[in-house]
Amino acid sequence: MRIALDAMGTDNYPAPDVEGAVLAAREFGCTVVLVGDEQRLKTELAHHNTVNLSIEIVHAPEVINMTDKPQDVVRNKPQSSMHIGMELVENGDCEGFVTCGNTGAAHAIATLGKIRRIRGIHRPALTALVPLRGSPFILADVGANVDCRPEWLVQFATMGSIYAERVMNRQNPRIALLSNGEEETKGNHLIQETIPLLRASGLNFIGNVEPKEMAAGVTDVLICDGFVGNIFAKTLEAMGSNIFSAIRYEVEHSIRAKIGALLMKPAFRRIYKQHDPFEIGGAPLLGVNGVVIIGHGRSNANAVKNAIRQAKLAVEGQIIEAIKEHLAKIAQSTSA
Amino acid sequence: MRIALDAMGTDNYPAPDVEGAVLAAREFGCTVVLVGDEQRLKTELAHHNTVNLSIEIVHAPEVINMTDKPQDVVRNKPQSSMHIGMELVENGDCEGFVTCGNTGAAHAIATLGKIRRIRGIHRPALTALVPLRGSPFILADVGANVDCRPEWLVQFATMGSIYAERVMNRQNPRIALLSNGEEETKGNHLIQETIPLLRASGLNFIGNVEPKEMAAGVTDVLICDGFVGNIFAKTLEAMGSNIFSAIRYEVEHSIRAKIGALLMKPAFRRIYKQHDPFEIGGAPLLGVNGVVIIGHGRSNANAVKNAIRQAKLAVEGQIIEAIKEHLAKIAQSTSA
Numbered sequence: 001m002r003i004a005l006d007a008m009g010t011d012n013y014p015a016p017d018v019e020g021a022v023l024a025a026r027e028f029g030c031t032v033v034l035v036g037d038e039q040r041l042k043t044e045l046a047h048h049n050t051v052n053l054s055i056e057i058v059h060a061p062e063v064i065n066m067t068d069k070p071q072d073v074v075r076n077k078p079q080s081s082m083h084i085g086m087e088l089v090e091n092g093d094c095e096g097f098v099t100c101g102n103t104g105a106a107h108a109i110a111t112l113g114k115i116r117r118i119r120g121i122h123r124p125a126l127t128a129l130v131p132l133r134g135s136p137f138i139l140a141d142v143g144a145n146v147d148c149r150p151e152w153l154v155q156f157a158t159m160g161s162i163y164a165e166r167v168m169n170r171q172n173p174r175i176a177l178l179s180n181g182e183e184e185t186k187g188n189h190l191i192q193e194t195i196p197l198l199r200a201s202g203l204n205f206i207g208n209v210e211p212k213e214m215a216a217g218v219t220d221v222l223i224c225d226g227f228v229g230n231i232f233a234k235t236l237e238a239m240g241s242n243i244f245s246a247i248r249y250e251v252e253h254s255i256r257a258k259i260g261a262l263l264m265k266p267a268f269r270r271i272y273k274q275h276d277p278f279e280i281g282g283a284p285l286l287g288v289n290g291v292v293i294i295g296h297g298r299s300n301a302n303a304v305k306n307a308i309r310q311a312k313l314a315v316e317g318q319i320i321e322a323i324k325e326h327l328a329k330i331a332q333s334t335s336a
Numbered sequence: 337m338r339i340a341l342d343a344m345g346t347d348n349y350p351a352p353d354v355e356g357a358v359l360a361a362r363e364f365g366c367t368v369v370l371v372g373d374e375q376r377l378k379t380e381l382a383h384h385n386t387v388n389l390s391i392e393i394v395h396a397p398e399v400i401n402m403t404d405k406p407q408d409v410v411r412n413k414p415q416s417s418m419h420i421g422m423e424l425v426e427n428g429d430c431e432g433f434v435t436c437g438n439t440g441a442a443h444a445i446a447t448l449g450k451i452r453r454i455r456g457i458h459r460p461a462l463t464a465l466v467p468l469r470g471s472p473f474i475l476a477d478v479g480a481n482v483d484c485r486p487e488w489l490v491q492f493a494t495m496g497s498i499y500a501e502r503v504m505n506r507q508n509p510r511i512a513l514l515s516n517g518e519e520e521t522k523g524n525h526l527i528q529e530t531i532p533l534l535r536a537s538g539l540n541f542i543g544n545v546e547p548k549e550m551a552a553g554v555t556d557v558l559i560c561d562g563f564v565g566n567i568f569a570k571t572l573e574a575m576g577s578n579i580f581s582a583i584r585y586e587v588e589h590s591i592r593a594k595i596g597a598l599l600m601k602p603a604f605r606r607i608y609k610q611h612d613p614f615e616i617g618g619a620p621l622l623g624v625n626g627v628v629i630i631g632h633g634r635s636n637a638n639a640v641k642n643a644i645r646q647a648k649l650a651v652e653g654q655i656i657e658a659i660k661e662h663l664a665k666i667a668q669s670t671s672a
Contacts, residue, residue, distance in 0.1 A: 132578060143516055146524040180479055180566035188482040188563040211571040215578040227524040228564055230516035232571055235547040239575035242468060242551040246610065250603035257603040263596030267586035274582065 003311045004088040006099035007036035007044075008063045008081040010304065011297045017100065018044040020304020025053040027305065028312055033094055035060050035085040060084040066297060070104035074113045082106055086114035089290040096291035096311035098282060100299040106292065107144045107285060115290045118320070120327040122149070124287030125156040126226065126294070127163075128233050129280045129310075135217050136280060138164055139178075141226035142233050144285075148225035150194040153177075154201055159286040159323055160221035161203050166317030167284075167310070172204045173220035178232060179208035190225060240275055281306025284314055287323070291315050339647045340424040342435035343372035344399045344417040346640065347633045353436065354380040356640020361389040363641065364648055369430055371396050371421040396420040402633060406440035410449045418442055422450035425626040432627035432647035434618060436635040442628065443480045443621060451626045454656070456663040458485070460623030461492040462562065462630070463499075464569050465616045465646075471553050472616060474500055475514075477562035478569050480621075484561040486530040489513075490537055495622040495659055496557035497539050502653030503620075503646070508540050509556035514568060515544035526561060534559075576611055617642025620650055623659070627651050 003024075007017040014036055021032040022045075031054040034041050038059040045055065060081040064073050077083065082101060086109055088094040097115075099106050103126065111117060111124055126144035129136040140156040141148070157175045164173035177194060179187040184195060186208055198205040209219055211232070224232065247268075251261045261268070273279060281303045282295035291314045295307035339360075343353040350372055357368040358381075367390040370377050374395040381391065396417040400409050413419065418437060422445060424430040433451075435442050439462065447453060447460055462480035465472040476492040477484070493511045500509035513530060515523040520531060522544055534541040545555055547568070560568065583604075587597045597604070609615060617639045618631035627650045631643035 133582065146516060178567060180482060180563055180570075188561070191563075211567060211574040212577075215574060215581075225524070227516055227527075228567060231514060231547060231564060232567060234516075235568055235571040236575050238547040238551060239572050240579060241548075243576060243579050243607065243611070245551075246469065246607045247603070250600070250606060254603060257600050260596040260599030260601075260603070264586070264593050264600065265596075267583070267590060267593040267596070270586060271579065271582045275579070 001030040001312060001315055002033060002094040003030055003308055004033045004035055004085040004094040004097045005304070005308065006081045006085045006097070006101050007034040007041055008060070009099045009101035009295070010299045011066070014040055014044050016299055016301045017304055019048065019301035020299070020308065021055060022048045022050060022053065023301060023305040024308035025055050028309060030054070030312055031056065032308065033058055033088060035088070036063070036081045037061065058084060058088065064102050064105045066102050068102055068105055070102070070108035073105045074108050082109050083114060086110060086292070089292070090114050095315045096293065098293045098295065098307045098311050100282070100295035100297055100304060100307065103143070103294055106294050110285055110288045110292050115288045115292065118287055118289050118323055118327065120331070121287040122152045122155055124285055125159060127160065127283040127286055129283045130214070130233065130236065131275055131277055131280050132215050133217070133274050136168070137214065137220055137222055138168070138283070139222045139229055139233060140286065141224070141229050143226045143230035145225065146227040148190060150190060150197050153190070153194045153223050153225070154197045155287070157198060157201065157203055157205070157221060157223045158326060160223065162322045162326065163284060163286060163314070163319055164220040166319055166322060167313045168220065170220045174218070175203045175205045175221045175223065176207060176209040176219035178222050178224040178228060179210065182208050182210060184208065244272070278303035279306060280310065281308070282310050284310065284319070290320060337366040337648060337651055338369060338430040339366055339644055340369045340371055340421040340430040340433045341640070341644065342417045342421045342433070342437050343370040343377055344396070345435045345437035345631070346635045347402070350376055350380050352635055352637045353640055355384065355637035356635070356644065357391060358384045358386060358389065359637060359641040360644035361391050364645060366390070366648055367392065368644065369394055369424060371417045371424070372399070373397065394420060394424065400438050400441045402438050404438055404441055406438070406444035409441045410444050418445050419450060422446060422628070425628070426450050431651045432629065434629045434631065434643045434647050436618070436631035436633055436640060436643065439479070439630055442630050446621055446624045446628050451624045451628065454623055454625045454659055454663065456667070457623040458488045458491055460621055461495060463496065463619040463622055465619045466550070466569065466572065467611055467613055467616055468551050469553070469610050472504070473550065473556050473558055474504070474619070475558045475565055475569060476622065477560070477565050479562045479566035481561065482563040484526060486526060486533050489526070489530045489559050489561070490533045491623070493534060493537065493539055493541070493557060493559045494662060496559065498658045498662065499620060499622060499650070499655055500556040502655055502658060503649045504556065506556040510554070511539045511541045511557045511559060512543060512545040512555040514558050514560040514564060515546065518544050518546060520544065614639035615642060616646065617644070618646050620646065620655070626656060
């Protein structure tokens with residue numbers, strides 16, 4: 001298997017990206033194609049033992065930064081590592097693409113420039129794999145589509161269900177709508193209009209769930225519009241880091257707490273790991289015509305490695321083919 | 337000052353409600369009017385030392401439960417402790433009303449039954465005082481209005497600003513919109529349409545903020561529609577309790593962690609207290625023609641006491657008068 005990696009992706013590129021590629025090539029035995037400035041990547045790669053590893057470099061002279069506007073990059077930086085990396089998937093040279101760079105840019109290039117939507121998909125969904133207590137669920141959309149139509153949410157649910165089944169090994173994945181109450185009468189207009197469509201969709205729709213239920217593992221796929229999903233995901237992260245920073249503050253201001261924290265260190269580490277998105281590495285952009293995994297800009301080498309693992313699992317799970325088959329089935333039943 | 341308390345409000349009514357009233361009457365020197373089943377309240381009150389305290393009982397034969405539908409209770413239970421308590425405010429016998437009962441019911445009765453909207457207010461806002469790291473901000477709306485119009489959000493901001501200034505002692509309160517990014521170009525349609533209105537409102541509008549900024553104390557008033565606000569507030573609570581339950585799990589499964597946690601107990605207690613909504617007690621329903629404070633159903637006596645304190649502060653801050661003055665000023669400038 002050949003996975004293309006945007007080696008100019010993370011905030012500290014290319015060091016974590018290249019190291020992650022080395023770790024992934026060693027652990028998964030796949031070929032990783034590093035896309036980026038050839039000279040820098042060669043220099044970086046020389047720091048690692050790559051004997052018996054399959055790592056290639058494809059030159060890309062341009063880099064997309066976190067400050068680049070998504071609407072501009074599609075045409076303005078055609079030689080970027082994102083463009084060229086996605087091209088490798090588009091032309092069949094690689095089976096998946098991974099980037100820890102500018103999420104909006106990756107979404108824009110994949111949707112409007114390279115790879116493009118699967119025919120029949122209204123809007124590709126940006127997803128997150130939320131790692132609560134070690135049993136992740138897939139959240140869609142998390143920011144690509146801030147104003148949604150009900151039928152888009154149904155497609156997010158369909159694609160999320162396919163991903164949960166084929167990549168996360170969930171049987172008959174449970175689909176829920178993120179809402180302000182469990183009752184069917186709760187929710188805004190969008191939720192109210194989406195409920196009957198999901199009921200009729202043939203998916204395993206379990207209804208509305210509130211934030212407090214997510215930790216209980218009640219759902220495999222959590223659906224919302226990108227505005228709500230983005231705020232939800234960021235609030236989880238903010239509250240987590242808020243509590244951990246409050247603990248750090250206490251530890252710095254009390255000898256007693258410091259000793260206690262020392263004893264609790266393994267416990268804290270386990271808790272941190274359970275909630276650490278870097279243990280998952282990245283999440284798919286669902287609905288484009290190829291495997292695209294997007295990781296966090298702050299990713300370290302381990303997170304990059306895990307994002308490459310997601311790409312590998314998505315390729316093995318043949319999710320693109322499964323989404324296309326599903327759409328073909330719907331088209332058939334509609335025309336019949 | 338006379339504050340009416342729904343003594344059949346908390347999940348474990350009337351014990352926490354009555355004890356909270358006793359604590360409040362003692363600490364704040366105000367009169368608390370307990371509204372509820374007279375016999376039960378007399379019995380409950382007999383457990384407390386009420387010498388020199390000003391506590392009265394007003395009989396209300398009906399009780400609104402958490403399962404009652406808001407749309408039904410306005411007419412179906414006219415003798416409930418909520419109806420009669422709000423009536424005491426409506427007819428001027430009391431200056432504020434506090435309940436820890438069914439939030440939707442309290443909103444419905446206040447808006448459609450008793451007290452009613454201030455003339456000129458589109459929709460009253462349900463608020464929360466979010467106690468992050470001990471410096472709360474006011475969040476509106478948190479669930480009363482799931483689909484909002486931009487001009488409603490502007491009124492929420494105006495009322496929130498008045499409350500922050502007069503009750504929370506914030507000078508020139510900072511108003512922000514909860515959004516998926518700080519840039520002005522971020523946000524859904526509602527946010528995009530609200531930004532220019534807030535810019536023109538004369539309020540101290542600081543722009544969009546993301547969840548991660550709230551802990552930094554960047555804003556005094558955080559505005560969003562009730563769907564987003566409800567999910568945001570519940571996610572904060574869910575993530576907090578998720579982490580604390582992960583800590584408890586570790587402590588139960590490791591001697592080392594148990595000893596560490598024992599040493600960290602005072603630190604954990606301080607952190608818990610900083611994030612504990614019960615330390616604030618309740619938040620105002622803004623836009624109805626009287627002071628109404630709504631607390632959590634799970635409130636203990638201390639939380640009930642603190643909710644009564646919020647009512648007292650709101651009465652002292654003359655927020656109803658200030659909102660009316662503000663609306664009159666706008667009406668004048670529009671007609672001029």
